[in-house]
Amino acid sequence: MRGILVTLSVLFAVYTVLVYGVGDRLDTDRANSGIRSGMRVWQERNCQSCHQLYGLGGYMGPDLTNVASLREEPRIRTFIRYGTGRMPALAVSDVEMDHLIAFLKWVDRSGTSKVPPETVHWTGTYLINEH
Secondary structure, eight states, X not given: OHHHHHHXXXXXXXXXXXXXXXXXXXXXXXXXXXXXXXHHHHHHTTGGGTOEETTEEOSSSXXXXXXXXXXOHHHHHHHHHHOOSSSOOOOOOHHHHHHHHHHHHHHHHHOOOOOOGGGBOTTSOBOOOOO
């Protein structure tokens, strides 16, 4: 019994070192300060009122979850800088533009937008089926 307790304690200690010590260095997709700044630009410019991420948000514009892998970066920059028919041109600095693009690329790497349309409420929120 004592041997099992010692073994479990040692394994717990090793696991703790791996998760809290080495694990942070292995997580290369963590949002850096540029990505977090890009998220702030997204929020401050109220992009979610027209666009969605993961199928959630406004419906005036397209879902931008995977825009970074679907469109070339110069094209995305042009859309943001000059707008289109219904999208206004965003007056953002070059640094803000870089951060917003970094945020969109980070979102793109995190997954795909496969939220079924029937699970999204007209307000842009996710419906939870409570049965």
